[in-house]
Amino acid sequence: MARRVKSSTKEAPTNERVIPISLSETGTAEEAKSDLAKSVPGWDKLSKDEQTELAEMAVAQLRAREPVKVTLTEKPDGGKSIGIAGECETQGLLKLQKTFAAVTIDPVNARANELLKYLGSIGADNEGRYNAALSFIESMEPQNQVEVLLLLQMYVTHDAAIRALAMLGSADWVPQAQTFGNLATKLLRTSQGQMDTLARMRRGGEQIVRHIHVDNRGGQAVIAENLNTGGAKNGKVDNQSDATGAAGIGPALLGTDPFGSGVPIPSRKGEATLQNARGDESGTA
Incomplete structure (x- = not known):
């Protein structure tokens, strides 16, 4: 390395x-x-x-700019304190604030302690794991504290999913394998949902609608993007017909006569007497 x-x-x-x-x-x-x-x-x-x-x-x-790094020190009364690694503490604090998209130290302390509590709960509250989490959050360049909250959730959810998969691999009994498998599936699905949420947040709600119209006569697909529907915004007035094609010309309906003679009905020439549905004699079944 x-x-x-x-x-x-x-x-x-x-x-x-x-x-x-x-x-x-x-x-x-x-x-x-x-x-x-x-x-x-x-x-x-x-x-x-x-x-x-x-x-x-x-x-x-x-x-490349080096990511922020911290140190973890044991407290006399238990727990660990978070410090700034490096020779310049001011630079480290500013990097940490930028990582958590904060301009004051209070949000930094809150998010830093949340991450430390999670890592401590799984016995991974060491500098290597903590700095790896900070590096992930910083690499995503969060624009606000909402994104920081989501990125922190993404990291711990991914970590929990990987641990569930590891337990699945070492399970000796089928019920254990099912439990850890279901847990890993739920966590991975949650992780994917978090990624989709972050992507939607960064798109700013922008949505592209694609309308595809296939001309049956030529088999050619015409694609129009960003289509607005309703009103006169798309060049359609209220009293305009809904006919298809450039001049309202479309394929004929199945079973119709293109010359306007209607649908032909097959029949014999002349009149014919209908049969009695209940037999020739009255009163018989």
Whole structure:
């Protein structure tokens, strides 16, 4: 996992493998190849296309703005406190406020504590999981606090669904599998609904109506988008007929005579006497 090189006295955790890469923030991908050749293990084994791809990704990651990060510290009376990671606390606080689309600290504290309570309830209240949740919310660039609430729900719902699926995989009995399977299905359906809600919010209620009219004579489909119905907005006056086609010409109804003679009725020439429906003699069944 490539990370930026920073001057720090802290040692990297033993459970992480850090590959230090020294690159110029103003350099191009081609200029970065010489630096990568010195610091990336296995560089010589890569093809030219793979070296170019790696250089482009490294430069893009270097220029990307780092997400907000926090620290979690144990309180003497229990629980954990949330702090700002990094050397400049002011910058971290401003990043955190931007992540939660807030201009004051009160909404930030409320949302931050809600997330911490959820992660604590599942035993995942560590810095890695917390910062991963913050990174997700920040990547969606919420425009207001309503979107922040929805994004927070989306994260915990997705996490709960994944945990239900994991329990489903380790279930030993059919009732257990059914329970976790039903729970995972409901959570995934809820997650999809949350995504649809966010998409509708960002569209601002815009709706596109498509009207498709098929001309039976030529089999050609004419598509008109953003069709307004009713009134004179679509060029139709109140006393205009509802006939189809450019001049009210459409396909003839089935069974009609195009020359106006009506529907022909087959019959014998002359008159015929109807049969008695109950037999020739009266009183007989």
